[in-house]
Amino acid sequence: MIRALAFLCALALPAGAEEIVADMSQDRIAISTDFDGSEILIFGAIKREEPQPDASQMAILVTVAGPREDVTVRRKERRFGIWVNTDAVDVSGAPSFYAVASTIPLSRALTPEEDERWRITAPRAILAPGMATMSRDDPAFLDALIRVRTDSRNYAIADDSVTLRDATLFSTEIDLPSDLTEGNYDTRIFLTRDGMVVDSYATSIFVQKVGLERWIYTLAHEQPLIYSFLSLFIAISAGWGASAVFRYIRS
Numbered sequence: 001m002i003r004a005l006a007f008l009c010a011l012a013l014p015a016g017a018e019e020i021v022a023d024m025s026q027d028r029i030a031i032s033t034d035f036d037g038s039e040i041l042i043f044g045a046i047k048r049e050e051p052q053p054d055a056s057q058m059a060i061l062v063t064v065a066g067p068r069e070d071v072t073v074r075r076k077e078r079r080f081g082i083w084v085n086t087d088a089v090d091v092s093g094a095p096s097f098y099a100v101a102s103t104i105p106l107s108r109a110l111t112p113e114e115d116e117r118w119r120i121t122a123p124r125a126i127l128a129p130g131m132a133t134m135s136r137d138d139p140a141f142l143d144a145l146i147r148v149r150t151d152s153r154n155y156a157i158a159d160d161s162v163t164l165r166d167a168t169l170f171s172t173e174i175d176l177p178s179d180l181t182e183g184n185y186d187t188r189i190f191l192t193r194d195g196m197v198v199d200s201y202a203t204s205i206f207v208q209k210v211g212l213e214r215w216i217y218t219l220a221h222e223q224p225l226i227y228s229f230l231s232l233f234i235a236i237s238a239g240w241g242a243s244a245v246f247r248y249i250r251s
Contacts, residue, residue, distance in 0.1 A: 019047040020201040022189050029176065031209045037178045040064070040205060043171035046191060052167055056193040059102060059109035060162045060170045063120055063190075064205070066097030066154075067183035073141040089141040094126045096181040098149075099156040101172045103164045106157070111195035118197060120190065122146050122155055153177045180207050 022044030029038050042062055052058070074088045102109050106121055115121050119128045123142055149155040154177060162172040176185075185205040191198045 017049055018052070018191055018198050020189050020191055020199050021045050021047050022201050022203070024187070024203065024205065027203070027205050029180070029205060029207045031180060031182070031207060035178060038176045040174045040176065041171065042174060042187065042189070043169075044189065044201070045169050046167070048168075053193070057104075057108065057195075058164075058167060059104050059192045060164055061103075061106070061109055061120060061190040061192065062099075062101045062162060062172050062174070063125070063186075063188045064097070064099045064174050065095040065125060065186045065188075066207075067095075067181050067185075068093035069096050069181070070094075071145065073145050075141070075144075087141075089138055091126060091142075091145065093128070094145065097154050097176070097185065098122055098125055099158070099174050101156075101158045101161045101174065103160065103162045103170070105159045109192050109195065110197075114192070114195060114197050118190065118200070120188075122157060152179075154179075176207075182207055182209055 022042065024043075025041035026038075046052075071091045071094045072088055073091060075086050076083045077086045100106065100120065100122065106115075110120060115124050119125050123146065126142065126145065146155055150157070153175070156175070158172075162170055164170045183206075185207060187203050187205060189201040191200070
């Protein structure tokens with residue numbers, strides 16, 4: 001019986017197979033009133049049954065994707081001297097945050113076919129759920145969405161940012177902005193050779209508001225009427241307080 005199990009295991013793990021073993025510096029992030037972003041260290045190693053092949057090009061890719069949300073991308077054009085919204089494309093389920101880090105440029109680390117299968121690059125990750133509306137201008141809208149979110153640090157593509165030592169140990173740091181959306185951030189690690197995915201590893205980072213931030217968030221979503229009255233009261237109080245201060249200074 002034991003020999004039979006050993007034989008089946010040998011069949012399941014081919015000779016020379018490579019496996020990713022990884023971990024993170026933290027898997028939970030608490031957003032408080034003084035939260036100004038965070039940095040996640042992702043590290044690991046490649047477990048091998050035999051020495052690595054010398055003839056193939058090896059790469060490590062790391063992706064972190066935030067909770068998905070629906071986004072409307074609009075095109076602005078100048079008409080009659082003013083800027084107005086014209087065409088629009090609805091993107092269903094775009095990641096609120098997306099980061100890709102790799103040991104070498106993605107164009108060399110991944111074939112288009114493997115990218116289509118695993119949805120690793122930012123355009124493929126965004127289009128995974130599909131676009132709600134389609135037109136011949138969709139690529140322009142997609143590029144605009146990536147550009148805007150890259151400028152706001154919500155998207156990041158970092159080639160050559162994964163450090164690889166002795167073709168075995170790897171590590172990278174992913175910067176998370178201060179305006180994180182609450183929820184799970186799916187983290188994937190890929191080992192590729194000659195552009196083909198050899199192995200993958202998946203885990204997640206959980207982001208949650210705590211303290212005053214959590215109380216305000218819960219109040220706004222579960223008791224919107226109370227939240228509205230409280231916001232109005234705070235605005236009136238702040239205005240009255242500022243007016244009283246100015247009157248005191250002028251007197």
